[in-house]
Amino acid sequence: MIEKWKALLKRPLIWLFALFILGFTLWDLLLPPREFSDMENRMLQQKPALTLKSLMAGGEQAYSRKYEKYINDQFVLRDGWISLKSRAESLLAKIENNNVAYGRDGYLFEKVFSVDEENLASNIQYMEEFLDKYPDLPVTFSIIPNAYAILTDKTPPGFSAVSVDQNQRIEELYDHMRAADPDLKLLPLSQILSAHREEALYYRTDHHWTTYGAYLAYGEYVRSLGMEPVDYQSLERHEVKDFYGTFDAKAKRAGTQPDTIVWYDIPCRVEVNQEPVESLNDLSRFEVRDKYSGLMHGNKALTVLHSQCNQYRREGNISRVLVVKDSYGNSFAPYLCYNFDEVYVVDLRYLGKFSAVLTDMDLSFDDVLILYNFMNFVTDTNIPKLRY
Amino acid sequence: MVFSSILFLFRFFPAAMLIYFISPKKWKNGVIFLLSLFFYSWGEPKYFPIMIASVLVDYFVSLGIDRYWRNKTICRWLLACSMVFNLGMLGFFKYTGFFVENINALLGLSLRAPRVTLPIGISFYTFQTMSYSIDVYRGKVKAERNIIDFAAFVTLFPQLIAGPIVRYSDISRELKDRSVDLDQISEGISTFIMGLGKKVLIANNIGALWTEVSETLGFSRISTPLAWMGVAAFTLQIYFDFSGYSQMAIGLGKMMGFTFPQNFDFPYVSKSFTEFWRRWHMTLGSWFREYLYFPLGGSRVDSPMRLYFNLFVVWFCTGFWHGASWNFILWGLFFLVFLILEKSFLLPHLNRGKVWPHVYVLFFLLVSWAIFAVTDLSQLGALLQRMFSPAAGMDWMYYLRNYAVTFVVAILFSTPLPWRLYSRVKDNAAVSLACMGAVLAASVAYLVDASYNPFLYFRF
Structure with a gap:
């Protein structure tokens, strides 16, 4: 017996391999499952229930599929393995990981290969039906390009050749909408953003624009309505450091410099889904990984900002604007308090029927702004709600 | 599983x-x-x-x-x-x-x-x-x-x-x-780890390029250089995918006391297609020889027509075995043409040549893998058109930067060179342990963060 152990010791590959496999297996078995991965910013797969139905199901619903995903998601030291992979990718001199490309100056860009043409066409159709339904409503439509379309000097060489040309696509979209409804006001943003491309318009590690990028768009918007934006320098500035965004969660590149979220105290009274809340932003969310969701309390069906700082206030008149938006709008809408008495902000993804806000509340709006990021507008499936 | x-x-x-x-x-x-x-x-x-x-x-x-x-x-x-x-x-x-x-x-x-x-x-x-x-x-x-x-x-x-x-x-x-002794187990483990590394570290990595070119971008959008890069990526992917998987199988078998036959012997260094098919998927080739080609009479037949007929049957079946669509049959017959050419006059010249036989094999091999990779014939036409009628574009720059090192590593490991180097140092326990440990740990890391882990031969 002792001889056998001695022989085994002479072959370290065997016992080191056994130790590696068995050690990680046991450790993994003993570890309680995690709900959420902060590093990847997503929910992790939990142990699937074993039923006859799930056992016989096919595709993504199959028990075996889910179980494999569960084992992968819950594997011991998952975050460490992910970092190891990202280091190995750097060793191979890769300039991307999980479809996110490493640009200059620490910028990350997600590759966008194609546009879901079918969904885009339906969304345009829904927009037109909405405009037909409310012929007298003043509407402005604006599409926000993704960072790579603006920060062309930061993208890796050849990146623009493999990605969708958003500036051109937005131009085409505007041309189409202009022809469909001459009354619709269109607000191009590419030019103003490109003119300021040296400044921090987008986060380096996240897909959103910064509050400064949003400020520039806000300026364009209120000017198009014959007003002036608030002076940027006069705003009371706050910073949230160590923001690692969604691109970082995918790329997980070693040595990524975090972003800083800049936010402003804009005097207003806030209701989220008709409940009053303490402040404009949810400060507690600034402590967690997904810091962007602190801005305007994240995406909510209906947020109303009652301005206390409207520069254009007229006694006896309540001016009102309605913003239909995706998460990009959360950086944008608060500035409107300097130009309107009431700012209604709607996120169609969480709202049942648009008419619940637009007509049922019996309010009159000076303007309705439909503001979407290009990729969100292309992929969103809630645009049809505009018509109801 | x-x-x-x-x-x-x-x-x-x-x-x-x-x-x-x-x-x-x-x-x-x-x-x-x-x-x-x-x-x-x-x-x-x-x-x-x-x-x-x-x-x-x-x-x-x-x-x-x-x-x-x-x-x-x-x-x-x-x-x-x-x-x-x-x-x-x-x-x-x-x-x-x-x-x-x-x-x-x-x-x-x-x-x-x-x-x-x-x-x-x-x-x-x-x-x-x-x-x-x-x-x-x-x-x-x-x-x-x-x-x-x-x-x-x-x-x-x-x-x-x-x-x-x-x-x-x-x-x-x-x-x-x-019976299985410790040396066998140890050898089985290192064979398995090397196979795992081939599959997870090389095949998956280089294969991501082909998937992006063929599925995400689509052949109608790519430039000619990128089309060739994509096909080269698939060529490397299918070798490392399949030979890696075979090697894992052989390693596992060895741990349990079984000796499975070798399946790959550096096919991409071949100087002729005759040689290539002695080095590629060897157990399939010998199966068809043993149970189809020889019963038909093999090459010991009276007329050359009969020989060509036998070869035709074998290569038609070989192609068809790989999948139920025309491109696989085309792929098998593509080889038939070269094998007949080599049998009738080309082989001695190829064996004497130094560089040009490799160029000949690699060039037509790339074309053959293009035929193999695309099951839809109109898509295949689009790919071949991109490959042979020049289309300009800058897209390849991005991919060349991203995959240059991966290409070099994969090409290097498809030749016997790095394996010979390893066999020289593997008796040094520290070196071989470090190599094995690194490959195993990196493979686990890539499997945990797997955005892309297909297995090509799964559908056969």
Whole structure:
């Protein structure tokens, strides 16, 4: 017996391999499952229930599929393995990981290969039906390009050749909408953003624009309505450091410099889904990984900002604007308090029927702004709600 | 289940090995059978009965042949049973859709093809069991009387789903009596780790480029340089994917005391296609030689026409075996052309040449993999058009920067050079441990953060 152990010791590959496999297996078995991965910013797969139905199901619903995903998601030291992979990718001199490309100056860009043409066409159709339904409503439509379309000097060489040309696509979209409804006001943003491309318009590690990028768009918007934006320098500035965004969660590149979220105290009274809340932003969310969701309390069906700082206030008149938006709008809408008495902000993804806000509340709006990021507008499936 | 997954490495594998090693010797084959059934049924429990039927049919056919050995008519009928069953299963599950589609196109009908998913590994295990019955019929092996031992051979999980195609005669002795010593286990482990690295670190990495070019971008959008880069990526992917998987199988077999045949021998350094097919998927090539080419008469025939006919049948079948669509048949016949050219005059020149034979092989090999990779013929046309009629564009710059190092690594490891270097230093325990540890850890990391982990030979 002792001889056998001695022989085994002479072959370290065997016992080191056994130790590696068995050690990680046991450790993994003993570890309680995690709900959420902060590093990847997503929910992790939990142990699937074993039923006859799930056992016989096919595709993504199959028990075996889910179980494999569960084992992968819950594997011991998952975050460490992910970092190891990202280091190995750097060793191979890769300039991307999980479809996110490493640009200059620490910028990350997600590759966008194609546009879901079918969904885009339906969304345009829904927009037109909405405009037909409310012929007298003043509407402005604006599409926000993704960072790579603006920060062309930061993208890796050849990146623009493999990605969708958003500036051109937005131009085409505007041309189409202009022809469909001459009354619709269109607000191009590419030019103003490109003119300021040296400044921090987008986060380096996240897909959103910064509050400064949003400020520039806000300026364009209120000017198009014959007003002036608030002076940027006069705003009371706050910073949230160590923001690692969604691109970082995918790329997980070693040595990524975090972003800083800049936010402003804009005097207003806030209701989220008709409940009053303490402040404009949810400060507690600034402590967690997904810091962007602190801005305007994240995406909510209906947020109303009652301005206390409207520069254009007229006694006896309540001016009102309605913003239909995706998460990009959360950086944008608060500035409107300097130009309107009431700012209604709607996120169609969480709202049942648009008419619940637009007509049922019996309010009159000076303007309705439909503001979407290009990729969100292309992929969103809630645009049809505009018509109801 | 595939070997290159966290589930296999940290659940099935340790459990299977523990159960296998603590079971007493006389139960080991039974344990292999049960473990293999679980391994096979994972993900596709409904095909469990097919596996059992496969075992039963060839077991009883061969017993019958053994029993009525003197009556050739009965033997022939029994063998026919096995052939009809095996080829019938393959035909039904793999080719029904193809035949229905072509009959529809030909006769203008619209028959509905039954929607069947391909049972995993069916192309491999039907060939294995068929070769067993044929060998028994030919008197080359004795029929297996112990049904558990036979079931263990058919289902043997290391080689069940993607080869190597292990014939009964390869392992019949080890089935009855095998011993495994520590050196074998150690060798099995390093073989397995190297195979894992080939699959996870090289094939998946370079394969991502091909997927992006073919699926995400689409052939109509890419430039000519990118089209060639994509095809080169697929060429490397399919080699490392398949040879890595075979190597994992061989390593696992070795840990359990089985010696499986080699399946790949650096095919991409070949100087002719004749040589290439001696180095690529060797167990399939020898299967077709043994059970199709030789029975047809092989090359010992009177007229050259008969020889070409034999070659045509073999390469048509080789192509068709790889998949139920025309591009695979085209792919097989593509090789036929070069093999006939080489047989008739080219081979001696190729053997004498130094550089140009490699250029010749690699160039046409890339074209052959393009044909293999794209099952839709109009898409294939689009790809070939991109490859051969120049289209400008800057897209390749991005991919060249991203994949340059990966290409170099993959090309290097497809030659014997780095392996020779390794065999020189592997006796140094520290160096070999460091290499193995690094490959294993990196593979696990890539599997945990797997955005892309297909297995090409899974659909065969």
